[in-house]
Amino acid sequence: MVGAARKRQRALTSALLVWYDEHQRELPWRRLRNPYATWVSEIMLQQTQVATVVPYFERWMQRFPTIHALAKANTHEVLSAWQGLGYYSRARNLQRSAQLICSEHSGRLPANAELLQKLPGIGRYTAGAIASIAFNLPEPAVDGNVLRVLTRLDGLRGDPRVEPLSSQIWQIASDLMDCVSPGSFNQALMELGALVCVPEKPRCGQCPVLKHCVAKQLDLAEQLPELPKRPKPVARRVVVVLAERQGKWLVVQQPDSARHWAGLFTFPYAELLSGEKPQDAIARLLAQIDAQATLDSTDPLTRFTYPITRFRFQALVYLARGVRAKQATQFRAKFAAPEALANLALPAPHRRLVGVLHSPRGA
Numbered sequence: 382m383v384g385a386a387r388k389r390q391r392a393l394t395s396a397l398l399v400w401y402d403e404h405q406r407e408l409p410w411r412r413l414r415n416p417y418a419t420w421v422s423e424i425m426l427q428q429t430q431v432a433t434v435v436p437y438f439e440r441w442m443q444r445f446p447t448i449h450a451l452a453k454a455n456t457h458e459v460l461s462a463w464q465g466l467g468y469y470s471r472a473r474n475l476q477r478s479a480q481l482i483c484s485e486h487s488g489r490l491p492a493n494a495e496l497l498q499k500l501p502g503i504g505r506y507t508a509g510a511i512a513s514i515a516f517n518l519p520e521p522a523v524d525g526n527v528l529r530v531l532t533r534l535d536g537l538r539g540d541p542r543v544e545p546l547s548s549q550i551w552q553i554a555s556d557l558m559d560c561v562s563p564g565s566f567n568q569a570l571m572e573l574g575a576l577v578c579v580p581e582k583p584r585c586g587q588c589p590v591l592k593h594c595v596a597k598q599l600d601l602a603e604q605l606p607e608l609p610k611r612p613k614p615v616a617r618r619v620v621v622v623l624a625e626r627q628g629k630w631l632v633v634q635q636p637d638s639a640r641h642w643a644g645l646f647t648f649p650y651a652e653l654l655s656g657e658k659p660q661d662a663i664a665r666l667l668a669q670i671d672a673q674a675t676l677d678s679t680d681p682l683t684r685f686t687y688p689i690t691r692f693r694f695q696a697l698v699y700l701a702r703g704v705r706a707k708q709a710t711q712f713r714a715k716f717a718a719p720e721a722l723a724n725l726a727l728p729a730p731h732r733r734l735v736g737v738l739h740s741p742r743g744a
């Protein structure tokens with residue numbers, strides 16, 4: 382790196398670290414300062430807002446205070462602690478990784494980004510974040526916030542998520558590691574992206590690195606990064622059957638191979654095939670789980686929508702009484718009283734349906 386570039390880098394890193402010292406948010410994982418807490422927080426923060434994560438993180442650390450406790454926990458308990466956060470494979474991967482850490486790394490997270498990436502659910506970003514924040518190693522960590530900040534600081538045109546720009550940004554982040562504290566510096570970049578260099582209307586007037594920012598100088602701050610427009614969500618329809626027998630409700634545990642909600646309990650549901658009528662999908666669903674039931678009405682009791690990844694599902698919810706069901710095939714099926722449902726790991730859209738069981742037609 383030539384003299385002028387190095388000088389700019391030094392000025393930029395030092396201005397950012399001073400700002401971070403003063404402006405960083407008080408967050409529970411920052412107070413704890415241990416590698417396990419850093420790892421759990423980083424996994425929870427994937428696709429999820431800080432404000433949502435904070436109570437989950439605090440409950441999680443009380444329930445599974447160490448890597449050993451997480452490794453030994455019942456998987457259903459782990460999924461229960463995660464319920465409502467979505468993307469449940471994150472919870473399953475946390476536990477699988479905890480078991481591997483106990484068996485292969487004497488119960489300690491490896492202080493090495495390459496080894497960290499060998500653990501389930503830990504990609505390049507998360508490995509860099511844990512290595513730098515927990516072990517203060519000079520590893521870059523480019524998440525969405527950092528990507529935006531670096532793209533703007535250097536005024537980079539083009540889609541930063543594709544090559545060659547993607548590698549260029551990781552290289553810029555890596556060059557910036559040449560500073561006193563990689564952990565604080567990476568967090569400072571993330572915090573700047575979260576609080577000041579926000580996606581819409583960046584608050585350049587409050588920015589500690591304004592004078593080093595190429596995008597601002599070129600009046601491009603709001604146009605960068607040049608990310609492609611998100612495609613519209615794909616619409617899908619599902620039928621859900623609230624199936625009752627003697628005041629208890631049929632729930633099934635989704636198999637480990639399920640595309641969504643593997644290992645969680647749900648009310649029986651099935652996606653409508655192309656051109657299929659809801660009644661035909663219900664018949665198919667009941668046959669699949671070895672249950673027999675008569676619908677209370679051919680009209681849905683309620684309907685609601687929910688997103689999963691790139692899909693937007695519309696659920697049509699039907700009520701069925703006097704249900705007979707065997708302990709079904711690939712699913713683990715059971716009847717549970719409404720109070721018992723509270724203790725099962727149900728994904729958020731199905732948990733909301735527990736309230737429907739108390740409504741006039743459901744009661």
Ligand code: SF4
Binds near residue numbers: 590596597
């Ligand atoms: Fe982002 Fe504006 Fe700061 Fe540039 S000056 S890094 S665009 S907040």
